[in-house]
Amino acid sequence: MRNIATLTASASLFHAKLADATWLAQHFSSSEFSTLFDQLFAGHTIIDSHEVNISLPEIAENGAVVPITISSSLDHIDKIYILVEKNPTPLACEFELSKDVVVYITARIKMAESCNVVIIAQQEDYLLRNQKWVTVMQGGCGTG
Amino acid sequence: MASSIKIRSQQLDDYTEIKVLLSHPMENGRNRDVNGILIPAHFIQEMIIELNNKTIITADLGGSVSKNPFFTFRLKNGNSGQPLTVRWIDNLGQSDSAELILE
Numbered sequence: 012m013r014n015i016a017t018l019t020a021s022a023s024l025f026h027a028k029l030a031d032a033t034w035l036a037q038h039f040s041s042s043e044f045s046t047l048f049d050q051l052f053a054g055h056t057i058i059d060s061h062e063v064n065i066s067l068p069e070i071a072e073n074g075a076v077v078p079i080t081i082s083s084s085l086d087h088i089d090k091i092y093i094l095v096e097k098n099p100t101p102l103a104c105e106f107e108l109s110k111d112v113v114v115y116i117t118a119r120i121k122m123a124e125s126c127n128v129v130i131i132a133q134q135e136d137y138l139l140r141n142q143k144w145v146t147v148m149q150g151g152c153g154t155g
Numbered sequence: 156m157a158s159s160i161k162i163r164s165q166q167l168d169d170y171t172e173i174k175v176l177l178s179h180p181m182e183n184g185r186n187r188d189v190n191g192i193l194i195p196a197h198f199i200q201e202m203i204i205e206l207n208n209k210t211i212i213t214a215d216l217g218g219s220v221s222k223n224p225f226f227t228f229r230l231k232n233g234n235s236g237q238p239l240t241v242r243w244i245d246n247l248g249q250s251d252s253a254e255l256i257l258e
Contacts, residue, residue, distance in 0.1 A: 033213075033215065034200045034201050034215045035215075038215070038217075039200075039215070039216075039217035039218070075221060075222070076221045076222075077221075080227075095219055098219050099183075099185065100183060100217050100218050100219050101219070102217055102219070103216070103217055103219035103220055104214055104215065104216050104217070104219075104220060105214070105215040106212060106213070106214050106215075107212070107213040107214075108211070108212055109209070109210065109211040109212070110231075111206060111209075111211045111230055111231055111234075112211055112212055112228060112229070112230055112231070113170050113228075113229035113230065113231060115170075115227070115228065115229040116226065116227065116228060117225075117226060117227035118220065118224070118225070118226050119220070119221040119224065119225050120219055120220060120221060121183075121218075121219050121220070121221055
């Protein structure tokens with residue numbers, strides 16, 4: 012069904028499609044990290060895993076632009092969440108990947124202050140967690 | 156107006172690397188301008204990447220993504236000649252899209 016819709020995609024159809032999309036305001040609103048974490052993942056078993064690798068600078072000179080690389084030797088992961096523990100809006104991005112995509116993402120995120128960056132990788136019912144501490148020298152004004 | 160989307164692709168031995176640069180302020184609504192006036196939130200909420208008209212990546216974004224979002228993805232091989240489309244929509248309803256035929 013989705014294929015038929017996209018084959019005939021036009022600008023207006025695209026908007027209709029996005030209107031059905033899943034961007035959820037409550038995921039990206041200002042909240043305490045622990046509150047948001049429960050909202051996103053409560054009821055799931057979270058396994059701390061190094062099968063999902065995070066590459067981040069140990070010290071970020073400028074919190075407005077912190078490069079992050081997420082990779083894994085796993086063949087597929089359904090969803091990847093990037094959370095910045097002490098940002099006013101802790102959830103930075105939520106990626107949904109099809110099986111055509113290698114588990115490898117780079118992005119640039121804002122960090123308000125030194126804290127952990129937490130990655131949750133969802134594969135079916137399993138949630139894998141890895142995190143890394145980043146020392147932020149200068150949190151960009153109003154970052155996060 | 157120039158496109159807000161730049162896409163580059165490179166065929167490598169084991170995968171195709173895609174780089175996407177979106178020109179966007181990504182204001183989270185907490186910054187103030189030089190006069191101390193709060194700058195309203197203005198950020199991309201969703202980016203969709205399609206390969207051959209099939210969605211392969213959906214990215215939901217918040218104001219914690221840096222200005223001018225830049226992403227790298229890797230696609231499993233076998234996509235030469237296929238169209239890759241990148242689209243985004245922001246919290247004000249503005250949107251853009253661009254297409255690249257993979258080499």
